[in-house]
Amino acid sequence: MEILRYAAFTSDPAGGNPAGVVLDASGVDDATMAAAAAEVGFSETAFLIPSADGVPSADGIPPADGIPADGIPPAVRELAVRYFSPLVEVPFCGHATIAAAVAYARRHGPGTLRLRTKSGPVEVTTTLTADGAVQATLTSVPPRTASISEPDLAETLSALGWSVDDLDPAMPPRAAFAGAWHPIIAVASRARLADLDYDGPALLEVMNRNDWVTVNLVWRESADVFHARNPFPTGGVVEDPATGAAAAALGGYLRELALVRPPARLTVHQGHDMGRPGTIVVGVSAEAGSGIAVSGTAVQLG
Known part of the structure; x- marks a missing residue:
């Protein structure tokens, strides 16, 4: 193999x-x-x-x-x-x-x-780009969202060491799905997102109970630019450097809650706080319930 x-x-x-x-x-x-x-x-x-x-x-x-x-x-x-x-x-x-x-x-x-x-x-x-790189675009399964109970949200914030006052009131916490479930938790400042030091066992407990794969923590820089971090203790990984499934879930969340005007092209920056910067491009069509497009390239290691 x-x-x-x-x-x-x-x-x-x-x-x-x-x-x-x-x-x-x-x-x-x-x-x-x-x-x-x-x-x-x-x-x-x-x-x-x-x-x-x-x-x-x-x-x-x-x-x-x-x-x-x-x-x-x-x-x-x-x-x-x-x-x-x-x-x-x-x-x-x-x-x-x-x-x-x-x-x-x-x-x-x-x-x-x-x-x-x-x-x-x-x-x-x-597709091949002009410089010979390979660009890939996936289209997710139809996305959907679900509410997060107040106790589960409180437990999640406690595990993160955050409070309700840290959150962005314009982007309410929701669980979002585009192939896997991720809670979307938006913070009001880039500094809050950068300061991540979570309680692994406590976060793992609430994630397992809700079948969440990663926790998608985001900060909205502008109408179409986001920064994200994704704790992944369920997979035995402290943090995921660039999470395409969570980016797709975010696109579905934004469309369902009318937080973007589709068709929209969004950019998600992730991994910068880990020293592994990556860029995810998210395409949100105007068709309700349609799959979310996620684009990027990749390079072979070693």
């Missing part, structure tokens, strides 16, 4: 969010995937499984088995994908999806991947 290592949402190996990528995990069992992800040690490792389950998709395009004999890649490749952190499997991971799509394009050429995730179908399109 060949494991590639990429950093997503950056063109600099010292930035973005590292991910493991296995381009062909055919026949690999869950225990082996989990062990490999733990050994890699990144917040996520994506395992692509060509041929999925061997059943053609609804539009009649069969799952891909690799490059055909004529050497021409199919316009759309369909694969299953699994995502493992060092501790658990998660239903969807944005940065590992971007990394896997870029790695796949480097190996097989750019195009469209139709991924079967545990959260539903996710399409990823890759």
